[in-house]
Amino acid sequence: DGGITQSPKYLFRKEGQNVTLSCEQNLNHDAMYWYRQDPGQGLRLIYYSQIVNDFQKGDIAEGYSVSREKKESFPLTVTSAQKNPTAFYLCASRLLGGGDNQPQHFGDGTRLSIL
């Protein structure tokens, strides 16, 4: 079945460590997004990409980095510069050119905690 796969489901980070969250989609979607969700907060945009080898910062990009080497993959690295990384991270994708009513489809998320 087509969908978005995020891994791992749970991740623990030590102080000073970089960690990478995986996001893979087989929906042939053009655009991919990373959001962060904190309790009592809405989803906040970290980074997005509309085409391979191109990505843009969202509202809270500091302390994060991404790459888009393949259409199917959009990994997110949480660097040691992100001082409050504990959150639920959601990856989404969307088909561009299919009409404005095309929704974003979400993966099941990765819950990141600090050890």
Place this chain on the structure above:
Amino acid sequence: GQNIDQPTEMTATEGAIVQINCTYQTSGFNGLFWYQQHAGEAPTFLSYNVLDGLEEKGRFSSFLSRSKGYSYLLLKELQMKDSASYLCAVRDWGQAGTALIFGKGTTLSVSS
């Protein structure tokens, strides 16, 4: 600026009807989405409105008034499985790419 407001929590009983309101302020409105999210899971798409009026999809309906910056999600014949968070999200021409601006979500608790 951009702002989306929803009630934080709502409660209802099985079989009832509930209306979840969403008000928004954006500079370049280009569509409103409703998502359902069960705790610890991915948000799933419920509805899309870009023109004024009501969109009906089974037990769920969504309404939009662009002049008032207002939408609501109407859930009929409530079931226990409808207990979830409901997210209102707006697409704004001025927002990064095709990303959405999300409200904080409304947690709905359905009791028997």
